[in-house]
Amino acid sequence: MGQTALRIKKATYPAFNLLSGLFIRLFNPFKKGDFIEINGHLGSVEHKGLKSTTLKNIEGEEIQISNTLFYTKHLHNLTLENIVNIEFRLDVSFSEDMAQVKKHIVGFLEDNINILSSPSPRIFVSKIKNTHVELGVKAWCSIEKYLEVDAETEVHLKEHLRGKGVSLEIKDSEVDQLMMA
The missing domain is CATH 3.30.70.100 (Alpha-Beta Plaits)
Known part of the structure; x- marks a missing residue:
């Protein structure tokens, strides 16, 4: 039973990730330049793609964040929080x-x-x-x-x-x- 659940999760993850990317574009929880924190990652939004979002962290490094995280973890949009x-x-x-x-x-x-x-x-x-x-x-x-x-x-x-x-x-x-x- 556990193997079946894992296979279903692996099979549906790309579709859920793509759907998350569409929701990000539709609902705009953040925009390019916003400073956000998600799942322990902190940085400014550089690019919103269909599969992932690119952040530039405080050290200037680019980080790819799977769009699924934006709907499974807590998002802090620090720009909106003043x-x-x-x-x-x-x-x-x-x-x-x-x-x-x-x-x-x-x-x-x-x-x-x-x-x-x-x-x-x-x-x-x-x-x-x-x-x-x-x-x-x-x-x-x-x-x-x-x-x-x-x-x-x-x-x-x-x-x-x-x-x-x-x-x-x-x-x-x-x-x-x-x-x-």
């Missing part, structure tokens, strides 16, 4: 326990009422330098709170990490700000 991302970099000393640093960052972002939990924030290694690791942090907020969140989150996160004993590299621009204060 949310934007904030992004900043943190220079963390090699001597730090990176798993613990990540835990501190995640905890800080979860406690910030202006940071959205979906799409989930991302923490990634941006660059490896001679004395430190440059971590990238991407989080999401409502467009109404963007200026406030963009202006304050990085500063408060650095204060939070330093309060937890995390050693951060100080950039020249930060030294200038400290000297002017």
Whole structure:
């Protein structure tokens, strides 16, 4: 019985996928240029085809998404939801326990009422330098709170990490700000 169900699924999948592509064109849940999240993939819509949709992710890579996913998984059209991302970099000393640093960052972002939990924030290694690791942090907020969140989150996160004993590299621009204060 299980083999028969698998064969039926394999036989009907191409037709369902094509039908999903037609529904996408008919109902327009997103358009070219919209920023969407589907099944863990995040990116801007580059092309809507009959069998698949092409997204360009944050790193600039193109991802092919089977159109069936748009009718079997939850679609977030972030363009329609009026949310934007904030992004900043943190220079963390090699001597730090990176798993613990990540835990501190995640905890800080979860406690910030202006940071959205979906799409989930991302923490990634941006660059490896001679004395430190440059971590990238991407989080999401409502467009109404963007200026406030963009202006304050990085500063408060650095204060939070330093309060937890995390050693951060100080950039020249930060030294200038400290000297002017």
